[in-house]
Amino acid sequence: MRYHASEKFEIIRTVEGSHLPTKQALDMLGIPRTTFYRWYDLYLEGGFDGLADKSPCPKSVWNRIPDDRRDDLIAFALEHEALSTRELAVKYTDEKRYFGHCQRKLA
Numbered sequence: 144m145r146y147h148a149s150e151k152f153e154i155i156r157t158v159e160g161s162h163l164p165t166k167q168a169l170d171m172l173g174i175p176r177t178t179f180y181r182w183y184d185l186y187l188e189g190g191f192d193g194l195a196d197k198s199p200c201p202k203s204v205w206n207r208i209p210d211d212r213r214d215d216l217i218a219f220a221l222e223h224e225a226l227s228t229r230e231l232a233v234k235y236t237d238e239k240r241y242f243g244h245c246q247r248k249l250a
Contacts, residue, residue, distance in 0.1 A: 152186070157172070158179065
């Protein structure tokens with residue numbers, strides 16, 4: 144279940160104001176301790192605004208061909224049309240000695 148920032152804040156206030164130990168209060172609320180302490184850390188770092196859900200958008204896509212390599216790869220593929228995609232990938236990495244995760248060309 145996803146909670147809104149206001150609900151997270153109310154849970155934090157409830158646990159802080161409770162006479163019960165934190166573990167017992169969280170058990171009664173049905174909130175895992177790891178979840179509560181993650182929220183609490185976010186609250187301490189960013190206040191109420193820190194509790195808002197962040198959109199999960201990746202900074203990069205792991206299997207996307209970088210723009211600076213795409214034209215070179217297309218030209219290479221056109222020169223070797225008879226190769227399968229797997230053979231083409233092996234030949235390209237062998238000849239160009241390029242490993243995408245490193246973002247560098249080896250000599």
